Amino acid sequence: MKIPFIGEDITVHLAGGDLYINWQQDGEVFMTGDAETIAAGTFWFDAS
Numbered sequence: 001m002k003i004p005f006i007g008e009d010i011t012v013h014l015a016g017g018d019l020y021i022n023w024q025q026d027g028e029v030f031m032t033g034d035a036e037t038i039a040a041g042t043f044w045f046d047a048s
Helices: none
Strands: 009-014 017-023 029-033
């Protein structure tokens, strides 16, 4: 079964600029594009 978009470059047009996504055959996903801080804060994660 072919999974759509595997190995293809996808461009997502967002208000802050374009986001480029590449989903690899092994399941790894690369997202690239301009980065800009829009918020800041603290995130706490408890894995127990």
